[in-house]
Amino acid sequence: MAGASHKLKIEWILTEKLVPHANNAKQHPEEQVDQIAASIQAFGFNDPIAIDENNTIIEGHGRLLAAKKLQLEKVPIIQLSHLSEAQKKAYILAHNKLCLNTDWNLDLLRLELERLQELDFEDLSLTGFRNAEIGILFAEPSIPDTEPELDETLVENSTTKQITCPECGTSFNA
Numbered sequence: 001m002a003g004a005s006h007k008l009k010i011e012w013i014l015t016e017k018l019v020p021h022a023n024n025a026k027q028h029p030e031e032q033v034d035q036i037a038a039s040i041q042a043f044g045f046n047d048p049i050a051i052d053e054n055n056t057i058i059e060g061h062g063r064l065l066a067a068k069k070l071q072l073e074k075v076p077i078i079q080l081s082h083l084s085e086a087q088k089k090a091y092i093l094a095h096n097k098l099c100l101n102t103d104w105n106l107d108l109l110r111l112e113l114e115r116l117q118e119l120d121f122e123d124l125s126l127t128g129f130r131n132a133e134i135g136i137l138f139a140e141p142s143i144p145d146t147e148p149e150l151d152e153t154l155v156e157n158s159t160t161k162q163i164t165c166p167e168c169g170t171s172f173n174a
Contacts, residue, residue, distance in 0.1 A: 006082045008078045009078065009079070010048050010076050010077070010078055011076070011077055011078075011079070012074045012075065012076055012077070013051075013055070013074060013075065013077050014073060014074055015064065015067050015068060015072055015073060015074060015075055017055050018049065018051065018055055018057055018064055018075070018077075019054065019055050019056045019057065020056075020057050020061055020064065021056055021057050021058065021061070021092060024057070024061050025092075025093070025096075026061065026062075026096040028061060028062040028065055032062060033062060033066050033069060034066075034069070035125075035128055036062050036063060036065070036066035037066035037069045037070050038125075038126055039066075039126060040063075040066055040067070040070060041070065042123075042126050043126075045063075045067070045072075045075060045076055047060070047063060048060070048075075048076040048077050048078045049063050049064060049075055049076070049077045049078075050077070050078050050079075050080050050095075051077050051078075051079055051080070052079070052080060052081060052088060053079065053081040058080050058083070058088055058091060058092055058095075059091070059092060059095040059096070063075070106137065109137065110137050110138065113127070113129075113134065113137065113138075
């Protein structure tokens with residue numbers, strides 16, 4: 001098992017020498033590649049591409065696509081030669097999935113975006129959030145002035161069905 005003691009060294013390699021993993025299951029739509037490219041332009045190439053001893057990408061396919069879009073000749077890499085073939089395959093999946101296994105604290109997210117605005121950071125889309133998402137985050141909740149009136153015929157003719165969410169197991173009436 002690879003230990004935490006493995007030392008990583010950032011090196012620079014010609015972009016053309018990198019080999020995408022043939023079975024990379026993570027998709028990189030053009031919009032995301034554009035976002036990554038904009039992030040690299042705004043902040044620098046701060047997240048090296050991880051490769052194996054054959055220059056095959058283990059993680060960083062989107063960054064390579066963005067680097068090509070920006071016509072970068074060289075990119076930073078780290079070599080993960082300490083991983084077995086099985087570990088490489090597992091890490092490719094884990095790297096892409098683990099960051100998706102969480103949610104945002106919306107109050108803190110709103111606060112951080114507000115702080116960026118106070119610091120005159122002009123393009124909040126560089127955070128990776130779409131303008132529509134930012135708009136929803138800052139939208140004032142609307143509270144109706146009056147209670148909605150129920151249409152009694154709808155209530156009489158309605159049927160409820162118990163539904164259980166297959167993801168979380170929560171049950172609710174529909």
